[in-house]
Amino acid sequence: MITAYAHTNIALIKYWGKLPGDENLPATGSLSMTLDRFGTRTSLSFTDSSQDQFYLDDTKQSGEALSRVQNFLDLVREKSQKNIHCLIESHNDVPTSAGLASSASAFAALAIASNALFELDLEPTELSKLARRGSGSAARSILGGFAILETDHAEAVNTPLDFKLIVVQCAQGPKKISSREAMNRTAATSPYYNSWVQTHSSDLKNAHRALLDGDFQLLGELTEHSTLKMHANLLAAKPGIWYLEPLTLIVMNRTVELRQSGIPCYFTMDAGPHVKVLCLSEHAHKIARELKKINPITSIDICSPGPGAYLC
Ligand code: PMV
Numbered sequence: 001m002i003t004a005y006a007h008t009n010i011a012l013i014k015y016w017g018k019l020p021g022d023e024n025l026p027a028t029g030s031l032s033m034t035l036d037r038f039g040t041r042t043s044l045s046f047t048d049s050s051q052d053q054f055y056l057d058d059t060k061q062s063g064e065a066l067s068r069v070q071n072f073l074d075l076v077r078e079k080s081q082k083n084i085h086c087l088i089e090s091h092n093d094v095p096t097s098a099g100l101a102s103s104a105s106a107f108a109a110l111a112i113a114s115n116a117l118f119e120l121d122l123e124p125t126e127l128s129k130l131a132r133r134g135s136g137s138a139a140r141s142i143l144g145g146f147a148i149l150e151t152d153h154a155e156a157v158n159t160p161l162d163f164k165l166i167v168v169q170c171a172q173g174p175k176k177i178s179s180r181e182a183m184n185r186t187a188a189t190s191p192y193y194n195s196w197v198q199t200h201s202s203d204l205k206n207a208h209r210a211l212l213d214g215d216f217q218l219l220g221e222l223t224e225h226s227t228l229k230m231h232a233n234l235l236a237a238k239p240g241i242w243y244l245e246p247l248t249l250i251v252m253n254r255t256v257e258l259r260q261s262g263i264p265c266y267f268t269m270d271a272g273p274h275v276k277v278l279c280l281s282e283h284a285h286k287i288a289r290e291l292k293k294i295n296p297i298t299s300i301d302i303c304s305p306g307p308g309a310y311l312c
Contacts, residue, residue: 001043001044001045002043002044002045002113002116002117002311003041003042003043003044003113003311003312004041004042004044004109004110004112004113004116004309004310004311004312005039005040005041005042005109005309005310005312006039006040006042006104006105006106006108006109006112006138006141006142006308006309006310007034007035007036007037007038007039007105007141007144007306007307007309008034008035008038008039008094008100008101008102008104008105008141009032009033009034009035009101009104009105009137009140009141009147010032010033010035010101010165010167010268010270010276011030011031011032011137011140011226011268011270012031012032012033012207012219012222012223012226012268012278013029013030013031013200013203013204013207013222013223013226014028014030014226014227014230014268014270015027015028015029015030015136015137015149016028016183016186016196016230016233017183017186017187017193017196017197018136018183018184018187023133023152024132024133024134024135024136025132025152026132026136026149027187027197028196028197028200028201028204029148029149029150029151029200029201029204030136030137030140030148030149030204031146031147031148031149031157031204031207031208031211032137032140032146032147032148032149032154033145033146033163033165033305034140034141034143034144034145034146034147034305034306034307034308035165035167035303035304035305035306036303036304036305036306036307037167037301037303037306038093038094038100038101038105038167038301038303039092039093039094039105039109040090040091040092040093040094040102040105040106040108040109041090041091041093041109041312042088042089042090042091042106042109042110042113043088043089043090043113044086044087044088044089044110044113044114044117045086045087045117046084046085046086046087046117047084047085047086047087049085049087050085051070051085052066052069052070052073052085052086052087052088053085053086053087053088054066054069054070054088054090055087055088055089055090056090056091056092057090057091057092058091068134069088069110069134072107072110072114072133072134073085073086073088073114075130075133076114076115076118076120076130077118079118079120079130080118080119080120082118086114086117088110090106090109090110092105092106095169095172095174100167100169100270100272100274101137101141101270103134103135103137103138103179104135104137104138104140104141105138105141105309106134106135106138107131107133107134107135107138107141108131108138108139108141108142108309109309110131110134111127111130111131111134111138111142111309112127112142112309112310112311113311114130115127115130116311124142124143124308125153125155126153127142128140128142128143128149128153128154129152129153131309132149132152132153136149139152139153139154140154141308141309142154142308142309143155143156143308144156144305144306144307144308145157145158145159145305145306146158146159146211146305148204148208150204157208157211157212158212159211159212159214160214161211161214161216161280162280162281162282163278163279163280163281163304163305164278164279164280164281164284164302164303164304165276165277165278165279165303166265166276166277166279166284166287166288166291166300166301166302166303167274167276167299167300167301167303168251168274168275168276168277168291168297168299168300169274169297169298169299169300170245170247170248170251170273170274170275170297171245171247171248171272171273171274175243175271175272177241178271179270179271182234182237182241182271185237185238185241186233186234186237186241189237189238190233190234190236190237190238191236192229192232192233192236193233196229196230196233199229203222203225203226206218206222207219207222207223207226210222216264216280217264219266219278220264220265220266220278221266223266223267223268223278224266224267224268226268227267227268227269227270231243231244231269243269243270243271243272243273244269244273245273247273247294247296247297248269248273248274248275250294251267251275251277251291251294251297252267252269252275254290254291254294255267255275255277255287255291258287258290263279263283263286263287264279264280264283265277265278265279265283265287266278266279277291281304284302285302288300288302
């Protein structure tokens with residue numbers, strides 16, 4: 001049996017939309033931070049069974065959750081020429097499908113574990129491509145720290161700054177619509193989708209440069225711009241989609257107020273209601289203290305850049 005662990009990552013410059021085809025290639029690049037908190041532990045072993053069996057947090061999975069994992073393992077079986085089925089046992093220490101990137105850590109852990117079990121011997125670039133087939137954002141969780149995904153795999157990015165990302169949970173329970181479905185609907189119906197794709201590469205290029213140069217203000221401004229542009233696109237889909245809850249807006253407003261009071265910090269939200277606040281290490285505790293005052297926020301985690309996915 002092989003066990004692997006991967007942390008979630010949060011995109012500062014978002015990917016939203018897929019290219020045509022079955023390779024799960026993103027329509028836009030992305031830039032992310034892998035966290036040192038939240039993640040997925042996956043154990044993988046061969047079984048004599050004629051089907052893969054998937055347990056998530058000790059519950060046997062069927063339907064969409066099972067078929068995503070089976071489809072992923074079909075790719076691994078094809079690559080390795082080993083037609084053997086698996087028992088997959090995963091534990092999330094992140095709420096599942098709630099906009100906290102559980103699919104990023106899940107498929108990064110599965111990619112690392114299946115690479116070892118099926119003796120694929122893949123290098124990080126190929127591992128990142130493999131993880132992407134399961135979930136676009138998983139390609140980035142193979143790597144630690146900051147990662148950029150411009151084409152089909154993620155690459156590490158160094159920065160001179162000491163960042164924190166404060167995860168503020170604003171609701172409970174899984175999201176109402178999967179990111180896959182929401183991406184497809186946005187691409188098919190939102191009048192803003194083409195401008196999103198067309199304007200994305202300059203955001204990515206400028207944010208990449210800002211990260212390398214340690215220009216925190218520019219990176220923060222582009223981070224907020226990217227998330228707002230993504231959510232505007234979703235709102236304009238037919239029918240419209242919104243993941244943001246009243247509490248999300250309160251945390252966004254408070255982040256802006258804190259910034260106006262002289263504490264640099266910037267928000268970002270994914271396909272879920274939670275707010276992640278980007279700041280420098282020296283300000284993290286003060287910001288977390290202020291955000292904790294918002295009622296009824298109960299869960300706030302200050303995260304540092306974390307390691308890439310690994311075998312346990
Ligand atoms: O990895 P997916 O296919 O579940 O999509 C992730 C989409 C966002 O989290 C909203 C953005 C991103 O780049 O992670």
